[in-house]
Amino acid sequence: xxxxxxxxxxxxxxxxxxxxxxxxxxxxxxxxxxxxxxxxxxxxxxxxxxxxxxxxxxxxxxxxxxxxxxxxxxxxxxxxxxxxxxxxxxxxxxxxxxxxxxxxxxxxxxxxxxxxxxxxxxxxxxxxxxxxxxxxxxxxxxxxxxxxxxxxxxxxxxxxxxxxxxxxxxxxxxxxxxxxxxxxxxxxxxxxxxxxxxxxxxxxxxxxxxxxxxxxxxxxxxxxxxxxxxxxxxxxxxxxxxxxxxxxxxxxxxxxxxxxxxxxxxxxxxxxxxxxxxxxxxxxxxxxxxxxxxxxxxxxxxxxxxxxxxxxxxxxxxxxxxxxxxxxxxxxxxxx
Amino acid sequence: xxxxxxxxxxxxxxxxxxxxxxxxxxxxxxxxxxxxxxxxxxxxxxxxxxxxxxxxxxxxxxxxxxxxxxxxxxxxxxxxxxxxxxxxxxxxxxxxxxxxxxxxxxxxxxxxxxxxxxxxxxxxxxxxxxxxxxxxxxxxxxxxxxxxxxxxxxxxxxxxxxxxxxxxxxxxxxxxxxxxxxxxxxxxxxxxxxxxxxxxxxxxxxxxxxxxxxxxxxxxxxxxxxxxxxxxxxxxxxxxxxxxxxxxxxxxxxxxxxxxxxxxxxxxxxxxxxxxxxxxxxxxxxxxxxxxxxxxxxxxxxxxxxxxxxxxxxxxxxxxxxxxxxxxxxxxxxxxxxxxxxxxxxxxxxxxxxxxxxxxxxxxxxxxxxxxxxxxxxxxxxxxxxxxxxxxxxxxxxxx
Amino acid sequence: xxxxxxxxxxxxxxxxxxxxxxxxxxxxxxxxxxxxxxxxxxxxxxxxxxxxxxxxxxxxxxxxxxxxxxxxxxxxxxxxx
Numbered sequence: 090x091x092x093x094x095x096x097x098x099x100x101x102x103x104x105x106x107x108x109x110x111x112x113x114x115x116x117x118x119x120x121x122x123x124x125x126x127x128x129x130x131x132x133x134x135x136x137x138x139x140x141x142x143x144x145x146x147x148x149x150x151x152x153x154x155x156x157x158x159x160x161x162x163x164x165x166x167x168x169x170x171x172x173x174x175x176x177x178x179x180x181x182x183x184x185x186x187x188x189x190x191x192x193x194x195x196x197x198x199x200x201x202x203x204x205x206x207x208x209x210x211x212x213x214x215x216x217x218x219x220x221x222x223x224x225x226x227x228x229x230x231x232x233x234x235x236x237x238x239x240x241x242x243x244x245x246x247x248x249x250x251x252x253x254x255x256x257x258x259x260x261x262x263x264x265x266x267x268x269x270x271x272x273x274x275x276x277x278x279x280x281x282x283x284x285x286x287x288x289x290x291x292x293x294x295x296x297x298x299x300x301x302x303x304x305x306x307x308x309x310x311x312x313x314x315x316x317x318x319x320x321x322x323x324x325x326x327x328x329x330x331x332x333x334x335x336x337x338x339x340x341x342x343x344x345x346x347x348x349x350x351x352x353x354x355x356x357x358x359x360x361x362x363x364x365x366x367x368x369x370x371x372x373x374x375x376x377x378x379x380x381x382x383x384x385x386x387x388x389x390x391x392x393x394x395x396x397x398x399x400x401x402x403x404x405x406x407x408x409x410x411x412x413x414x415x416x417x418x419x420x421x422x423x424x425x
Numbered sequence: 426x427x428x429x430x431x432x433x434x435x436x437x438x439x440x441x442x443x444x445x446x447x448x449x450x451x452x453x454x455x456x457x458x459x460x461x462x463x464x465x466x467x468x469x470x471x472x473x474x475x476x477x478x479x480x481x482x483x484x485x486x487x488x489x490x491x492x493x494x495x496x497x498x499x500x501x502x503x504x505x506x507x508x509x510x511x512x513x514x515x516x517x518x519x520x521x522x523x524x525x526x527x528x529x530x531x532x533x534x535x536x537x538x539x540x541x542x543x544x545x546x547x548x549x550x551x552x553x554x555x556x557x558x559x560x561x562x563x564x565x566x567x568x569x570x571x572x573x574x575x576x577x578x579x580x581x582x583x584x585x586x587x588x589x590x591x592x593x594x595x596x597x598x599x600x601x602x603x604x605x606x607x608x609x610x611x612x613x614x615x616x617x618x619x620x621x622x623x624x625x626x627x628x629x630x631x632x633x634x635x636x637x638x639x640x641x642x643x644x645x646x647x648x649x650x651x652x653x654x655x656x657x658x659x660x661x662x663x664x665x666x667x668x669x670x671x672x673x674x675x676x677x678x679x680x681x682x683x684x685x686x687x688x689x690x691x692x693x694x695x696x697x698x699x700x701x702x703x704x705x706x707x708x709x710x711x712x713x714x715x716x717x718x719x720x721x722x723x724x725x726x727x728x729x730x731x732x733x734x735x736x737x738x739x740x741x742x743x744x745x746x747x748x749x750x751x752x753x754x755x756x757x758x759x760x761x762x763x764x765x766x767x768x769x770x771x772x773x774x775x776x777x778x779x780x781x782x783x784x785x786x787x788x789x790x791x792x793x794x795x796x797x798x799x800x801x802x803x804x805x806x807x808x809x810x811x812x813x814x815x816x817x818x819x820x821x822x823x824x825x
Numbered sequence: 826x827x828x829x830x831x832x833x834x835x836x837x838x839x840x841x842x843x844x845x846x847x848x849x850x851x852x853x854x855x856x857x858x859x860x861x862x863x864x865x866x867x868x869x870x871x872x873x874x875x876x877x878x879x880x881x882x883x884x885x886x887x888x889x890x891x892x893x894x895x896x897x898x899x900x901x902x903x904x905x906x
Contacts, residue, residue: 192619
């Protein structure tokens with residue numbers, strides 16, 4: 090695998106869970122860089138062009154552009170940049186709006202094209218001048234991790250330059266309400282009829298990283314925050330986590346999703362402990378945002394910030410209700 | 426230069442019927458089946474290419490929770506393709522599955538929301554996570570058929586399953602997995618039917634891509650599965666290699682959310698990049714399976730670009746004139762048609778064309794299919810968001 | 826009066842934050858140059874007019890003529906509603 094350097098970071102989320110307005114926190118020391126997403130966009134893009142953007146689109150476009158800014162990739166150098174977005178539910182609010190307004194000849198053309206899964210990436214390419222390959226990936230709670238794995242794969246392709254890779258979801262609690270009542274401890278039927286439960290505060294957020302071929306990042310004098318050593322996925326956690334552990338030292342920190350499903354969480358943690366021993370501290374994205382289904386890249390941003398502040402290596406683990414598992418191993422680069 | 430990825434299995438289901446052989450015969454005989462939708466009241470806006478009742482398999486017992494119409498169609502083509510590849514009983518612990526879909530179980534979502542207006546409580550939609558969500562379908566197929574390698578769902582509008590094929594081939598080249606199922610699927614939904622209608626893109630009569638008087642696209646539904654394998658593995662197990670995946674490319678226009686760049690710069694760059702990756706010059710490509718939706722804008726821009734790149738050297742056809750525009754399924758379905766063209770040495774006619782758009786100086790097959798000696802063919806898929814993907818497939822050499 | 830209603834509708838339906846209804850000229854072109862609207866706006870506007878006044882503007886050729894300006898729109902609506 091080509092070693093991918095991460096050169097830019099951002100997270101877009103409400104200032105605190107449930108606060109409403111979206112705030113961008115870019116870079117490794119986000120306290121210095123906070124700004125409102127809407128304001129950020131309206132400074133860069135004419136108002137007229139922004140008027141059709143959805144709430145989710147605002148999250149994606151502002152977060153992706155902020156990560157590119159953080160990576161120092163200026164407007165003139167964005168044509169070779171591709172984009173990968175992992176989102177479980179995509180433009181769910183617009184879709185529900187279309188459903189409620191009734192499906193018939195009177196459906197709004199704007200709402201229809203905005204409901205497409207990759208609509209926000211379309212806007213990103215128009216506003217940001219990105220012309221590289223663009224993928225929108227949906228795989229439930231693993232959407233973000235899959236985005237990282239597939240972007241890593243594309244970076245190994247000849248001619249690939251850089252990708253802005255993001256994941257997240259907007260909150261649309263009323264759709265989830267039958268099964269996920271906010272703040273309640275509700276047993277939930279899963280696809281396999283198993284019972285699981287948890288305290289759920291659904292939130293919204295998107296995380297972004299800029300990934301580049303390490304050599305190219307070096308050549309343009311970019312700051313490398315972290316490098317991706319491994320990015321793997323599969324249905325067998327023992328095999329996937331084992332493969333990541335074989336060639337690398339135990340990580341300083343392991344980041345797992347702030348999950349819904351305690352049984353699956355416990356099972357994954359058990360595999361982690363069997364593989365790396367009991368000593369490695371385990372963190373979740375809970376400090377950055379509330380529950381977001383496609384949180385993979387948000388946890389990757391967390392990992393990068395830990396590395397920027399001294400951690401030697403961090404393992405980001407994802408899992409879903411089927412037991413599918415992903416690992417993304419990051420370290421500070423060098424010595425490869 | 427050819428890549429290490431080969432195609433060893435195919436499966437198809439569309440308005441033409443069930444099975445690859447049935448598709449091949451419809452293509453050679455110029456048959457299509459487009460009628461007003463039966464799944465919902467269309468208000469008479471235009472015909473569609475629906476999968477006939479009775480051809481969509483029933484939900485397998487025990488999988489009711491995930492059993493959307495799209496899931497049932499997908500399962501049929503996955504099984505056909507695995508059988509075709511001789512992998513029906515194989516171990517799939519490292520097999521990957523790359524799904525391309527735009528609507529997954531939206532049809533079922535629409536039904537759940539029926540009668541629910543703004544401000545009403547949302548419906549008790551317990552299958553939301555198992556059916557509606559784009560990734561749910563591929564997840565369910567992987568679970569039901571024991572496919573345990575990487576599992577990815579790509580949803581980039583009408584280029585979804587073409588992009589899934591490109592992504593799967595990338596993974597095989599890199600040795601991430603030896604075998605991958607590429608699945609494209611979309612069922613007919615009111616969302617897409619009235620949505621495309623709201624953009625003025627639905628043709629009131631069966632579509633006629635590249636015709637001077639074309640009036641828009643005809644929506645279709647269906648599923649297709651293409652089994653990709655590393656050449657070494659296919660050779661080792663003496664599999665029938667039906668075609669090679671020579672190259673691919675993806676990019677975006679960055680021009681408009683629903684319309685192609687009128688100059689076609691983005692798609693031209695994409696076609697040329699796919700050729701470059703395949704190690705081919707335009708001259709080696711004998712056939713282009715065009716995106717060819719039948720909308721005035723797409724066909725004009727695409728036809729001009731094909732003319733610029735290939736001149737009269739490549740014979741052009743749009744198989745959407747048979748299946749309708751199957752959206753997320755189109756890329757995989759059209760790759761399958763390209764394999765049939767390479768194997769049979771025939772290029773299907775584009776149906777419904779009376780006179781080719783006079784602004785286009787390209788060789789479009791009309792009337793009846795044409796025999797051609799094909800070494801390599803190119804399939805194009807372009808989606809909303811200016812999302813482009815081109816794939817080059819090559820005929821298997823006689824001795825491998 | 827009808828013209829003012831149309832202007833208000835244009836601003837509201839097309840989410841034009843950067844102009845007020847009063848700033849839209851009666852006879853100025855709405856599309857490309859002028860107000861700078863595009864083809865999606867045309868479809869959205871035709872839909873809104875159909876909903877409010879029951880006047881259909883579905884044909885593209887007719888649409889280009891009728892939706893040239895607020896004035897042409899008002900004439901068409903007055904004649905057909």
